[in-house]
Amino acid sequence: MKASRPALRTPRSLIRPIIRRLHGYIPGEQPKIKDLIKLNTNENSYPPSPKVLAAIKEAIDGRLRLYPNPTAQLLREDLARFHGCEASNIIVGNGSDELLAIATRAFVEPDRSVLARCEAREGASALKAGVTARSTVQFFTPSYSLYPVLAEIHGARTNAVPLARDFGLPTTQQLRREKIWDFHAALSFITTPNAPSGRGYSTTELAALCDAQRGVTILDEAYVDFASENALELGLKHPHVLIARTFSKAYSLCFQRVGYFVGHPELIAALDKVRDSYNVNGLGQIAAQATLGALAYYKGNFRKIIATRERFSLELTQLGFDVFPSQTNFMLMRPPRFAAREWLDRLRSEKILVRWFNTPEVVNYLRVTVGTDVEADAMLRAAKRILRALG
Numbered sequence: 001m002k003a004s005r006p007a008l009r010t011p012r013s014l015i016r017p018i019i020r021r022l023h024g025y026i027p028g029e030q031p032k033i034k035d036l037i038k039l040n041t042n043e044n045s046y047p048p049s050p051k052v053l054a055a056i057k058e059a060i061d062g063r064l065r066l067y068p069n070p071t072a073q074l075l076r077e078d079l080a081r082f083h084g085c086e087a088s089n090i091i092v093g094n095g096s097d098e099l100l101a102i103a104t105r106a107f108v109e110p111d112r113s114v115l116a117r118c119e120a121r122e123g124a125s126a127l128k129a130g131v132t133a134r135s136t137v138q139f140f141t142p143s144y145s146l147y148p149v150l151a152e153i154h155g156a157r158t159n160a161v162p163l164a165r166d167f168g169l170p171t172t173q174q175l176r177r178e179k180i181w182d183f184h185a186a187l188s189f190i191t192t193p194n195a196p197s198g199r200g201y202s203t204t205e206l207a208a209l210c211d212a213q214r215g216v217t218i219l220d221e222a223y224v225d226f227a228s229e230n231a232l233e234l235g236l237k238h239p240h241v242l243i244a245r246t247f248s249k250a251y252s253l254c255f256q257r258v259g260y261f262v263g264h265p266e267l268i269a270a271l272d273k274v275r276d277s278y279n280v281n282g283l284g285q286i287a288a289q290a291t292l293g294a295l296a297y298y299k300g301n302f303r304k305i306i307a308t309r310e311r312f313s314l315e316l317t318q319l320g321f322d323v324f325p326s327q328t329n330f331m332l333m334r335p336p337r338f339a340a341r342e343w344l345d346r347l348r349s350e351k352i353l354v355r356w357f358n359t360p361e362v363v364n365y366l367r368v369t370v371g372t373d374v375e376a377d378a379m380l381r382a383a384k385r386i387l388r389a390l391g
């Protein structure tokens, strides 16, 4: 008697349809080639403070065999002092990216019609959309391209609403009139200052938007230390507003992966239930604490980067680049003479790495990180050589 064997399953058939058709987030390149000037991922060109490096080195011993503090307790207490709030207002993540993902899982219902559509293979029999705000992840475009990926993974609906042509935030009246923004969406992400445009938003306009919002609203302030205003107070004032911050960009700590949210203790507690028990690695916690003990050093770096940004912008403008004003450590610019895509390649042959996004709103632009004066000068020289070669 032959035992009947179950049909062989292909690995593909084992993967949820929604994940099969997912386009994952594409991070900027981390090149292996040396001596490339890296202006493509908005890392800080200045190293961490010597105090931070010393604190990390000091912590590297037999303690590495132990689990780190599961709630990043000491770091949260330091952050609470820094921001004038309680530790219960703060959750720390493995980078703020992790917290953005956890927020999607904690606040948004997967939409069964989105899931069913995927199962019916690319919408062959699109069910009548059980469209509900509770399943909607909302954001402006262009902004951080991770948001739609998080929504897709979760089986949520997305509502992508265009910013003004100059990347300004539409007013609440405009959003109401045009009925394109859902004030009841379960989760709205607002990148402020905006990426990839670099445009800053005033606390007044953000406050008006937050007042009108009914769902959880995350103000993603990844670049706020380079801006003239921040909206932290809105996270402490409103129960539905969370402020996302990171040690990556302004505090030169991308490698360590430490970010955090500030907001109402009940939302923070909900996120806390969803995260992994030991989500923030021990050396990261130590590095972030030491960073808070060396703020004068970082403020000096912010000043330098802002000064470089203003000069860099002026000189690029003189070369014919159309540079948007920036409140961040990067600038969005439309290059002269030929397409942004071609500039990307030509700059790369000049050993300058910048970022180009193949998305309609910004396809004609390059995003260039503001590093040191030396790096800015190298890019300016490369741009001049490229333009000269054209004759």
Ligand SMILES: *Cc1c(COP(=O)(O)O)cnc(C)c1O
Pocket (backbone or CB within 6 Å): 094, 095, 096, 097, 098, 144, 191, 195, 220, 222, 245, 246, 247, 248, 249, 254, 257, 258, 259
């Ligand atoms: C870089 C970035 C983040 C993520 O920062 P990490 O803390 O390194 O995960 C979040 N939001 C925006 C807009 C960013 O540019």
